[in-house]
Amino acid sequence: MPAIRVLVVDDSALMRRHLVQLLQGQKDLEVQAARNGEEALALVDRFDPHVVTLDVNMPEMDGITCLARIMVGSPRPVIMVSSITEAGAEATLQALSLGALDYVQKPGGTISLSLDRVAEELITKVRMAAKAGRRGAKPGTVSPLPVAPSRFRAAAPVPVSVPSRPAGGRVATAAAGDPPGLVVIGVSTGGPHVLEQILPALPATLPWPVAIAQHMPRSFTGVFARRLDKLCALAVQEVTGQATLAPGNIYIARGDADMLVVRRGKALHLASVPASEAHAWHPSVTRLADSAGEHVPPARILCVQLTGMGDDGAEAMAQLKRQGARTIAQNEDSCAVFGMPNELIRRGGASVVLPTGAIAGQIAKWLNPASLARAS
Structure with missing residues (x-):
């Protein structure tokens, strides 16, 4: 299978280098990097990444603006790299509502040591995002890659069968004052x-x-x-x-x-x-x-x-x-x-x-x- 192309976008040279090295250590990943949103948009056109990891806070063009531009111009799976602060959470949730697939918490403290704790999560989510992109366009994972037919299509609700006798296990009974369900x-x-x-x-x-x-x-x-x-x-x-x-x-x-x-x-x-x-x-x-x-x-x-x-x-x-x-x-x-x-x-x-x-x-x-x- 061809390599998964990943674009790393982060304004911190140290963070960018560590993320690139981490991902380049995987044989199935091909990685390029951008320092800001403007560079990222140019590389989305030239490099055509399957997945973008995108810093939330950047100068010149922040991650939210860059994400919106990607989703309008050339949609694909994006994973936000966010701080664990309340402001970082707010921005990340905004990004998810705009179409980002997922997020990874940005390491704090000593970056090289902290990255070890999120390495497996980041690599797993990059591979998952690439797979989602290949499956087809989804809310939050829109992709130009071919759409495979779905095994489950939207349909009218099917009748619900409620058995007269539960199939095994202890079954609770309602008590006075309990919520109705x-x-x-x-x-x-x-x-x-x-x-x-x-x-x-x-x-x-x-x-x-x-x-x-x-x-x-x-x-x-x-x-x-x-x-x-x-x-x-x-x-x-x-x-x-x-x-x-x-x-x-x-x-x-x-x-x-x-x-x-x-x-x-x-x-x-x-x-x-x-x-x-x-x-x-x-x-x-x-x-x-x-x-x-x-x-x-x-x-x-x-x-x-x-x-x-x-x-x-x-x-x-x-x-x-x-x-x-x-x-x-x-x-x-x-x-x-x-x-x-x-x-x-x-x-x-x-x-x-x-x-x-x-x-x-x-x-x-x-x-x-x-x-x-x-x-x-």
Whole structure:
């Protein structure tokens, strides 16, 4: 297979040199570098990179402006290289909403030592971005490379079969004062862009609360929750300790930790707990979905599996579907990375497979009073 062409854009000569050396050490990567946004745009035309890594803060032309120019003139996968400050998080989230595929936190302190800690992440994301680009144009991963046909196309929702008897496992029963149900959303790479389309489309009258595990570092989740809160009719908050589950709210798991549904007295809460070493991704979708199944009757759980690498949450959601939950998998054409939804589908765990633009409407349809009455 031809080498993956990578353009590194950073105004710091030291950072630029280290990133180039890191990527050039991989036999499947061909690398060039630019010092600023103007140079980057020229090299996008001449070098035609499959993937661009783009610094957020640069003189002459900052990363956000450069990204916007790339997406309009010659769209392709872009990975932002961001600082861990709140300002860096704000800028990175803006970049993701403009079409960047993903981000890597810029190392602090001694660059050579810090880069060792992000090397594997950066290389993995560059390869993933190149693969996404070859698959075809996606929101956040638009590419001039040929588009392969999708195995899953947008279709009308299929009927949901709710078994009269759950298939194995302990099934929770509702307690007085519990919320009427719970929407559980799992998402990773490409998630901020997709969530900013889905969550603002949910009505303020949605009768069930929404709990989200988005793979994201701690420095980003609070900023992301505040950003979503300005966009949504429902109130959005980051869960840093405990929060009582209540309708009218969207709860974002704190980054670098896990979020669980727990019972405290007569009420259900969400609790932020230390990340489990037994789980590869955090916040863990698997732990969130499993804990929901322990405390909420499956027929009152609606799971949504969105874009992301890996299989986090797939088996847990498939098990909930077998016990009576309803599930949505995002379709391939609208995913930045089809890994997590595909794993749910492969396990027979998707009630419906839908594009991004149809997901909020399906949630609202399933949770309207008439539909809930028929399902009960």
